[in-house]
Amino acid sequence: MILFENVTKTYPRTTRPALDDVSLEIPRGEFAFVVGTSGSGKSTMMQLVMKEQDVTRGRVLVAGRDLDRLPERKVPALRREIGCVFQDFRLLPNKTVFQNVAYALQVLGSSRARIRQTVPETLELVGLAGMEKRLPHQLSGGEQQRVAIARAFVNRPPILLADEPTGNLDPDTSLGIVQLLDRINRTGTTVVMATHDTVTVDAMRKRVIRLDRGVLVSDMEAGDYTTGSIPRIRLEEEAEAPRRADEPEASDGYDDGDPTAYDEPDGLPPIGRDADEPRSRGGIFRRHKAVQTSDR
Amino acid sequence: MRFQFLLGEIGNGLRRNLSMAVSVVIVTMISMYLLGLGLMGQRQVDTMKDYWYDRVQVTVMLCAEKTRFTNCAGEATTDAQRTAIKAELEALKPTVKEVYYESRDEAYDRFKQTYKNSPLARAGESYFADSYRVNLNDAGKFDVVASSIKGMPGVADVQDQKKLLEKFFTFMNTVSWAAIALSSLMVLAAVMLISTTIRQTAFSRRRETGIMRLVGASNFTIRFPFVMETVLSSVLGAVLAMGMLWATVRYGVVGFLSQTLTDTAFIGVADVYYVAPFVIVGVIVLSSLTSWVTLRRYLRV
Numbered sequence: 001m002i003l004f005e006n007v008t009k010t011y012p013r014t015t016r017p018a019l020d021d022v023s024l025e026i027p028r029g030e031f032a033f034v035v036g037t038s039g040s041g042k043s044t045m046m047q048l049v050m051k052e053q054d055v056t057r058g059r060v061l062v063a064g065r066d067l068d069r070l071p072e073r074k075v076p077a078l079r080r081e082i083g084c085v086f087q088d089f090r091l092l093p094n095k096t097v098f099q100n101v102a103y104a105l106q107v108l109g110s111s112r113a114r115i116r117q118t119v120p121e122t123l124e125l126v127g128l129a130g131m132e133k134r135l136p137h138q139l140s141g142g143e144q145q146r147v148a149i150a151r152a153f154v155n156r157p158p159i160l161l162a163d164e165p166t167g168n169l170d171p172d173t174s175l176g177i178v179q180l181l182d183r184i185n186r187t188g189t190t191v192v193m194a195t196h197d198t199v200t201v202d203a204m205r206k207r208v209i210r211l212d213r214g215v216l217v218s219d220m221e222a223g224d225y226t227t228g229s230i231p232r233i234r235l236e237e238e239a240e241a242p243r244r245a246d247e248p249e250a251s252d253g254y255d256d257g258d259p260t261a262y263d264e265p266d267g268l269p270p271i272g273r274d275a276d277e278p279r280s281r282g283g284i285f286r287r288h289k290a291v292q293t294s295d296r
Numbered sequence: 297m298r299f300q301f302l303l304g305e306i307g308n309g310l311r312r313n314l315s316m317a318v319s320v321v322i323v324t325m326i327s328m329y330l331l332g333l334g335l336m337g338q339r340q341v342d343t344m345k346d347y348w349y350d351r352v353q354v355t356v357m358l359c360a361e362k363t364r365f366t367n368c369a370g371e372a373t374t375d376a377q378r379t380a381i382k383a384e385l386e387a388l389k390p391t392v393k394e395v396y397y398e399s400r401d402e403a404y405d406r407f408k409q410t411y412k413n414s415p416l417a418r419a420g421e422s423y424f425a426d427s428y429r430v431n432l433n434d435a436g437k438f439d440v441v442a443s444s445i446k447g448m449p450g451v452a453d454v455q456d457q458k459k460l461l462e463k464f465f466t467f468m469n470t471v472s473w474a475a476i477a478l479s480s481l482m483v484l485a486a487v488m489l490i491s492t493t494i495r496q497t498a499f500s501r502r503r504e505t506g507i508m509r510l511v512g513a514s515n516f517t518i519r520f521p522f523v524m525e526t527v528l529s530s531v532l533g534a535v536l537a538m539g540m541l542w543a544t545v546r547y548g549v550v551g552f553l554s555q556t557l558t559d560t561a562f563i564g565v566a567d568v569y570y571v572a573p574f575v576i577v578g579v580i581v582l583s584s585l586t587s588w589v590t591l592r593r594y595l596r597v
Binding site (some may be wrong): 077 | 518
């Protein structure tokens with residue numbers, strides 16, 4: 001799904017590369033953390049995937065596209081396959097929760113019927129049912145981030161990038177957000193989350209890619225990673241559960257593990273078939289169209 | 297849905313940036329009005345040329361006693377000379393269209409008739425002479441006539457009315473070009489204003505455009521509202537300018553000037569209808585080009 005081949009990125013007028021010869025692969029359906037201190041190249045990595053930046057050397061492949069050879073006019077089609085969440089939420093302050101999420105569909109030309117159907121579904125999925133008419137400033141930070149996640153996910157993109165999504169949130173709220181991303185991941189969406197929040201990383205037991213000043217220093221399989229610190233928050237079931245062997249192949253979008261193992265900790269309805277497979281008629285059409293244009 | 301959404305975005309943008317939109321309207325209106333006036337001036341010159349060049353005459357003045365023209369040597373033109381001149385002029389057809397003879401008395405009467413309320417009317421008969429009035433098929437062929445007639449015995453002088461008119465036309469032409477030059481300065485101002493407006497609106501809406509970019513909206517979806525906002529306001533300006541121009545021609549030229557000065561031709565509202573589509577299309581092209589170029593620079597995708 002995402003492939004970095006000896007990627008080096010040097011910003012103009014700087015000597016030290018922001019990313020230095022990084023090679024890694026994130027398969028479809030995986031949940032990966034990218035950790036490292038500020039300036040270690042996490043955000044650069046995200047921006048390369050989005051093609052907000054171009055590589056200096058090397059190759060980035062995302063969803064079957066070689067980004068270096070992707071012409072400018074096909075970048076929007078790439079971004080339609082990637083949902084994006086940021087530390088600062090980036091909500092439109094004068095639009096309600098519903099309008100903020102609907103905006104992502106509107107600019108892509110979705111029908112009104114589809115918006116009326118998909119937006120409440122997605123809001124329910126992120127745990128904001130009933131808050132449609134609120135304005136962003138009437139929400140807590142965690143709720144605002146959930147709106148941002150809903151907006152990123154409302155098109156059901158196969159990839160979700162989260163750049164420090166918990167950077168502005170307290171530990172409890174952060175955990176809720178990460179669990180939400182985990183739930184989205186279990187629908188088959190590839191999730192990449194950049195963070196320096198070691199507590200959450202430890203608690204989640206997922207793949208961890210560690211960057212230090214642009215160099216890939218370690219890449220650990222799900223569960224192997226620990227920062228060495230004692231997590232202040234521990235999820236009993238999660239922490240004691242054995243390492244999930246089926247993690248990276250959840251690409252079919254179905255949870256083939258024991259459903260009881262995923263008893264939702266946040267008490268939200270499990271993501272059903274609908275959310276799993278955003279295959280309402282419009283959805284299929286759009287997705288196919290996007291693929292076709294990129295093949296030409 | 298998308299169309300409706302884009303319309304909504306355009307409406308929102310215009311409402312939020314109303315003062316900017318109004319300034320674009322006004323600047324376009326004034327620049328296009330000036331341009332229109334310049335173009336109307338050009339067309340007025342053309343109309344008058346068409347009118348007058350059909351009517352201008354070459355005057356072949358004949359000698360009278362004691363005229364100062366050296367060719368005459370103080371002698372009046374004899375009948376034989378007259379016949380020779382007339383024959384020569386007739387031979388110049390088809391360059392020459394018609395030849396009239398005007399005697400000294402007729403010329404004097406006509407002069408007194410024309411300037412009866414003017415102090416010039418007191419000029420004596422001795423200022424006048426017999427002449428042939430020659431209409432040309434092509435007003436530009438004066439030199440052909442002049443070269444073959446001028447040296448003939450009995451010819452005092454050959455005068456071209458076109459020369460007099462040309463001075464007047466040059467003056468009018470200069471004025472209308474000045475209006476066009478001024479309007480091009482205004483157009484430059486309009487272009488820069490549009491560019492500034494777009495930068496301003498792109499900045500004030502960077503949050504929205506940022507999200508559009510993130511979710512993968514096409515360049516067209518992101519830029520179209522900006523372009524349409526400027527195109528709409530500048531077209532409104534151009535339409536208003538053409539309205540003003542129409543009013544100027546309808547009430548200023550057709551309604552007033554041509555009533556007052558009856559012995560020449562003036563432009564009509566048809567000339568405004570002829571010019572207006574070009575001006576409006578020009579404004580559309582100019583404003584969409586300007587906004588597109590500005591957006592390329594200030595709205596990275």
